Amino acid sequence: MYRIRMHGRGGQGTKTAARILGSALFAQGFEVQDAPRYGAERRGAPMDSTVRAARTPIYERGAIARPDLVVVADETLVAVPAARVLEGIDAHAVLLLRSGTPGEVWQQRLRIDGPVLTLSDLPEAASATRFVGAACAGAAARLVPGVSREALVGAMGSELAGMSGSLRARSLEAGLAAWDAMAAHAGCVREGPEPSPGGTRPDWIDLPLDEARVAAPDVHAALTSVQVRTGLWRTMRPVIDPDHCKRCHWLCGSLCPDGAISVDPEGSVVIDYDHCKGCMICVVICPPHAIHAVPEARACEEGEGSR
């Protein structure tokens, strides 16, 4: 059985990527199971999807503990412990990161024995972030043995049927570009061993009886939301152009659902990037169009919007 895990942030199309890959494998005659996993649905929060494919009916379910392929749509997730991107990766597993940094660098940085591949965004596609899911699906389809280009095209057609024609065409373009980019590694994913009895035994414990004041799920401190750096959830960053900003902050500031926009003592409008989730409401609402949406990865590199 092939076991594939795809990590991304809510809104990047990682659920759809798994469905595209699942449909492509199904079209090739595999038994398939695909599923997304997330908490309360929210844009930018870490989530993952799984795809299992086998020649016999699939009984396994849930999280994939020992993946054969891990696809990471957003390299910033590697540093987020809760995303558990690297969990269960051993020497046989292929790690594919959407990143401009070479695979060898990642391999050393993360101390990974197995192959680490990277997928760069198409340079000409300024809005490449809109097609991340499609690109990840295209790349993954090339890496798993037994998926044809036709099956990928067919799967993208059926899974993206709800999109407008032009968006679908650009998704397909992104998916096929990623497929082409992975040519040197075509079919490199290998099935891992099946779990078998006699291995590691579960480290079960007996739960102690704790005092009720300890065992009640309470959070005691006020303002805990300040502690959570929800800015990590962003895939796009709103950046204010001070030359065009009319200082009418009551619009963007009061419509910001996270109260992340304020005015500094000099009267300039400032965005708190530690807590801005990247919903882009301010971008849409700004009357003089003085706020621009910049892909987060590029904004990080170029320091855009930094104070």
Added chain:
Amino acid sequence: MTRELLTGNGAAAWGARLANVDYVPAFPITPQTEIIERLGAWFESGEAPGRMVTFESEHSMITAAGAAAATGVRVFTATSSQGLLYGMEMLYTVAGWRAPFVLVNVSRGLATPVTLESDHDDVLAARDCGFLQIHCATCQEVLDGVLLAYRLAEHERVRLPAIVNLDGFHLSFTREPVEIPAPEVARRFLPDFDPGAIRFRASKPISQAVAVLGGGPYSYFRYEMHRAAEEALAVYDEVEEGLARELGRRMPVVEAYRIEDAEIAFVMIGSFATKAMAAVDRLRESGVRVGLVRPRLLRPWPGDALRRALARVRGVCVIDQNLSLGRGGVLYAELAASLYGRPDAPVLVSFVGGLGGRDICPEEFFEMASVTREAVASGRAPEPRLLYTARELREVRKLQSVALAERHETAPGASRRGGR
């Protein structure tokens, strides 16, 4: 045979569509909402002829379902978790109206603490209300189960509403290959509802579900519901024969997997039972004679079929994805009652696991089999165990240490540290 990839929610919606449901009272809740979204879209586009009404709560939704069923139309509704419990008063009430309909419950753990992920505490809280309960392990079973539930619930010897249960996430959002029967095939298995005397009309008012004083009439009506639920066991077998004939798939009241020569058996319900099947295959490869016994019907309780399926095993490992607080696993207690007094009854070992979506990994199935075999060898069952690892407790302790620090900081008289 054409199959397509369908989520459990999609399969539930297809079941309702193929049942030609007339009326769907609805209220959204994660992880169920996709079911009513799909049905709503089909009704809107005209691909299916039903009508949908959205309500302000599950309490009203279930009342409307019962009221509509009392007019003799075919009714479908769906909910999950807190929603099922919010409608609990009406679950008991409408079951007594003896007007059948089907409710799909997408299992999700109950507050407190709040979770979105699956366990069976929600549906098991409704186990005594008079609804029949069919529990599914695959997306295919969800589709077939909805059709089967209508046949069972509408049968003139039963006439009770039915719950079809599927696990949140592990079925609701998980796509698997599902064969969608052609409408004419589904119709052969499930023709239009013949409601007989169930024909409430506003123009011809009757007093339905009246109050009774004195225990005599009350006991009669309640026990008649119990008799009808028990009768559903016999009816189930007839209906399941029909399903096999028309749809070519079997859904026996108790699923027995590789049980013929088994020394021990896993017993569980829901989608994690397929994980147990995978573990059975692996364990068999290494020479352990193990099988799986899975009751599909939980209400009525298929005691005889379970006793037959477990007739030759020496040890039973019951895995409850639920917790009756202050008692333990529900399946364990119910199975123990069914096996009590039987000569050579197998040793019963109780595990509680998979609460709130917590995974049960292959190594845990292997270990549970090993513990059960030891219990058979010694003739003594160990204490019930929660599947919980040292690592999980360490993670909880980390969270608690944060909460504890906060408690000290926020205690009256504590000096406030400066903000950022």
